[in-house]
Amino acid sequence: MFSSSVISGEDDDVVATETTMARAITPTERHAFARDGYVVLRRFYTEDDIARLNAALAAAPLPTVDEVGRQLARDSFIWRRSPDVASFACDPLLGEAAAALLGVGGVRLIHDVLLEKSRAHVPTEWHRDRDFWSMTSGGAITMWIPLGPTPRSMGPLRYARRSHLARSTAPLRRIFKLAIPARFAVASYDLAVGDVVAHHYETLHSAGRNRTETTRRAFAIHFMDADATFVESSGAGHREHAARCDWNLIADGAHFPNEIAPLVFLARSASKPVALSESCS
Numbered sequence: 001m002f003s004s005s006v007i008s009g010e011d012d013d014v015v016a017t018e019t020t021m022a023r024a025i026t027p028t029e030r031h032a033f034a035r036d037g038y039v040v041l042r043r044f045y046t047e048d049d050i051a052r053l054n055a056a057l058a059a060a061p062l063p064t065v066d067e068v069g070r071q072l073a074r075d076s077f078i079w080r081r082s083p084d085v086a087s088f089a090c091d092p093l094l095g096e097a098a099a100a101l102l103g104v105g106g107v108r109l110i111h112d113v114l115l116e117k118s119r120a121h122v123p124t125e126w127h128r129d130r131d132f133w134s135m136t137s138g139g140a141i142t143m144w145i146p147l148g149p150t151p152r153s154m155g156p157l158r159y160a161r162r163s164h165l166a167r168s169t170a171p172l173r174r175i176f177k178l179a180i181p182a183r184f185a186v187a188s189y190d191l192a193v194g195d196v197v198a199h200h201y202e203t204l205h206s207a208g209r210n211r212t213e214t215t216r217r218a219f220a221i222h223f224m225d226a227d228a229t230f231v232e233s234s235g236a237g238h239r240e241h242a243a244r245c246d247w248n249l250i251a252d253g254a255h256f257p258n259e260i261a262p263l264v265f266l267a268r269s270a271s272k273p274v275a276l277s278e279s280c281s
């Protein structure tokens, strides 16, 4: 299936530009995501799509790489600097897949992030994205796209199966993190070029060491329910993320504006339409 990217819009009009081969979500994948809190989408993209994404990332100007502890190197908001990267991050077909998995009528882009883990990096700590993203409503989702073959020896994401169902708001203490493998079934997968893994923002996830000499590279795109509203929070993780994403400019309880979190996909049948006045371009 071909897709076009959001470029501009009056109401819910979508203007065509770049194309990808991202495919639709199957009922089995939707069921697995609801049950487990994550799903592996095999052959979601073509190899050509991933080659184009790699080329777009390599050509994107002004890398602003920072180290997350000693866990990985990251560069975020690349879509704002590169229209070619924006055509992936704001691809309505990807947005439609994210909305289908979340079970919502539309999604907004939170941000994109290039994640690089070399042999020198330590494992990515167990965490839940909900502890960084403060919002109401239908929640949020990450689409984690490996940029090359990513066998388990390279430390792809690993998930605590069904941990999203706990809905606990308690902070994750070190003792709890240590007990995760005993409390949940932990799963990770060998990933091929074109595969994507998606996880819910309540799902506990981490990543092991990269035991190879090749840097593990992935492009993660984070989406939220289009109808979500911002919730002001005093939590350190929430405050740090709000500052990175300009969410601190949004009033407590307000909807996310398109300039900060562009609307990427809106189902025509969505019962509460959101005006598409801005775009990812």
Ligand SMILES: O=C(O)CCC(=O)C(=O)O
Pocket: 072, 115, 117, 124, 129, 142, 144, 157, 205, 206, 207, 218, 220
């Ligand atoms: O790539 C990693 O090791 C961590 C990424 C992550 O936690 C995420 O994309 O939600």
